[in-house]
Amino acid sequence: MSLDDWHLVFVSVCLVLVLAVCSPLVMAYLPRRGEPFFALAVLGEEGMAEHYYPGDDPLIEVGEEVSWTLYLYNHMGEAQYVAVRVKLLNSTMSAPNSTSCSPSPSPVVYEVRRVMLDNETWLYPFSWSIEDVEPVGDFLEIKQLSMNGGPIGTRAVAEGGSNYRFIIELWVYDEDFKDFRFGWRYGDELLCAWNQVWFNATSAW
Amino acid sequence: MNSLSKNLRCFSVMLFIITFFLFFPGVPQVLGDEAEAVSRISQAEGSIKAAYLSVLEAERAGGDVSELVVRLNDVLGYFSGAERALEAGEYDPAVFLVEKVIEGSNVVLSDGIRLMSSAELYGEIVFRNQVVLSFVVVCFTVIFGFLGWGLFKGYYVRRLMGLRPEVSVDES
Numbered sequence: 419m420s421l422d423d424w425h426l427v428f429v430s431v432c433l434v435l436v437l438a439v440c441s442p443l444v445m446a447y448l449p450r451r452g453e454p455f456f457a458l459a460v461l462g463e464e465g466m467a468e469h470y471y472p473g474d475d476p477l478i479e480v481g482e483e484v485s486w487t488l489y490l491y492n493h494m495g496e497a498q499y500v501a502v503r504v505k506l507l508n509s510t511m512s513a514p515n516s517t518s519c520s521p522s523p524s525p526v527v528y529e530v531r532r533v534m535l536d537n538e539t540w541l542y543p544f545s546w547s548i549e550d551v552e553p554v555g556d557f558l559e560i561k562q563l564s565m566n567g568g569p570i571g572t573r574a575v576a577e578g579g580s581n582y583r584f585i586i587e588l589w590v591y592d593e594d595f596k597d598f599r600f601g602w603r604y605g606d607e608l609l610c611a612w613n614q615v616w617f618n619a620t621s622a623w
Numbered sequence: 624m625n626s627l628s629k630n631l632r633c634f635s636v637m638l639f640i641i642t643f644f645l646f647f648p649g650v651p652q653v654l655g656d657e658a659e660a661v662s663r664i665s666q667a668e669g670s671i672k673a674a675y676l677s678v679l680e681a682e683r684a685g686g687d688v689s690e691l692v693v694r695l696n697d698v699l700g701y702f703s704g705a706e707r708a709l710e711a712g713e714y715d716p717a718v719f720l721v722e723k724v725i726e727g728s729n730v731v732l733s734d735g736i737r738l739m740s741s742a743e744l745y746g747e748i749v750f751r752n753q754v755v756l757s758f759v760v761v762c763f764t765v766i767f768g769f770l771g772w773g774l775f776k777g778y779y780v781r782r783l784m785g786l787r788p789e790v791s792v793d794e795s
Contacts, residue, residue: 421779425772432768439760443753497682497692499675530703533675533695535688568707591675 454604456500457491458588458611465541470615477618480548486615488542488586492534494602499591501598502542504528506560507583507614508576514587514600519610521600522585527572528565551579551621558619579619586613656714663721664705670728671698677735686742691731698727 419427462469463485472482492498505524507513514522534540549569550562558579563570576582588611589598601610674695682688705720 421776424775424779428768428772428775432764435764436761440757443750443757446750497675497679497688499672531699533678533692533699535692591672593676593679596672 454494454602455609456494456498456588456590456602456611457489458502458586458613459489460586460613460615461487461489461541463487471617476616477620478548479620480551483545483547484617485543485545488530488540488544490532490534490540490542490588492536492538492540495536497533497535498602499531499533501529501531501589501591503587503589504544504565505585505587506563506572506574507585508574509581509583513583513585513614514610514612516610516612519601519608521587521589521612524585527563527570546584548619551619553621558621560619576619579621581616582619583614583616586615588612656718657709657712660705660709660714660717660721663718663725664702664709667702667705667721667724667728670725670732671695671702674698674728674731674735677732677739681735681739681742684739684742685746686738688735688738691735691738694727694734695731698724698731701727 459467460470461467465487470476470486471478471484478484488502490500490502492500503521503526505522506527507522507524511524512522514520530542532540532542544566546563546565548560548562549564550560552559552561554575557575557577560572560574560582563572574582587600589600590602591597592599592603601608603609678688678691678695681691701720702724705717705724708714708717708720
């Protein structure tokens with residue numbers, strides 16, 4: 419090796435050493451990569467995306483208990499204060515709009531809140547049953563539900579008791595807005611997560 | 624004539640109110656309990672938000688907030704219990720749970736602020752140490768790099784000069 423080659427080796431070793439020592443300082447000021455997001459899912463009674471209804475029959479009778487698990491994952495890069503809001507709709511009522519991130523205008527029948535750590539997965543057992551229904555002409559009105567053991571009064575009506583749906587919306591506490599907001603912000607974008615599960619109700623016991 | 628009828632109407636309304644409360648003395652108490660429970664729940668909601676923001680600030684300062692989050696979630700459990708009690712018209716249990724929520728949130732809030740200050744201090748110390756260490760290592764590398772290079776260069780040149788020239792005979 420010539421003297422020039424040795425010079426190059428010396429300079430390279432010195433540079434690598436300097437970079438290695440300064441890298442923790444540089445890393446502290448580098449922005450985090452990757453898009454922050456939440457994941458929301460409704461799982462069946464065995465914690466899988468199947469068996470959502472007893473006997474896999476979506477026709478739910480009065481008093482029949484349905485067990486689901488709400489799955490939520492926080493990948494927002496920091497702790498988040500979230501609310502999962504459940505709404506009961508029929509097929510003609512407005513669902514949330516994913517493009518504009520506007521929630522369903524229907525009233526909330528059940529809500530659960532939690533503060534989630536970054537990268538935390540939260541599994542929330544959610545069981546419900548129809549407690550009281552009343553036929554009104556060709557329609558069926560669900561007057562009372564039981565959700566996780568608590569009674570919930572509703573006035574949800576559907577033709578023939580068909581095509582009811584639970585909408586599960588994810589609301590996130592917004593520091594600037596100082597309240598919960600449907601969805602979360604990523605730069606200038608507003609993103610949101612919601613799920614729906616359909617079922618039919620019958621007045622038979 | 625008009626003022627007389629107005630006074631009479633006023634008098635009869637007052638008489639009705641007095642009679643109503645004489646026969647139903649619990650009504651104002653219930654209304655008062657409900658109003659108190661609703662106002663305390665709204666206050667508790669504010670306390671939870673403040674506690675959450677202090678946890679968030681502590682996390683941003685670099686603190687480990689996992690234990691605070693567990694406690695805040697316990698508080699949220701009491702809060703949902705209070706809301707359900709209020710919906711069921713059970714005002715005393717609702718107020719009792721709300722008191723626990725406010726107390727728990729305030730503890731989390733003060734612990735969050737404390738954690739934030741200690742995390743900030745720790746972060747500053749770590750940062751200062753890193754800056755000093757980096758500076759020392761860079762200086763060390765530059766000084767000893769030049770020194771080492773000078774020594775090596777001298778050794779290399781001496782070794783080169785000490786080489787004996789060898790004459791080869793071209794026999795072709």
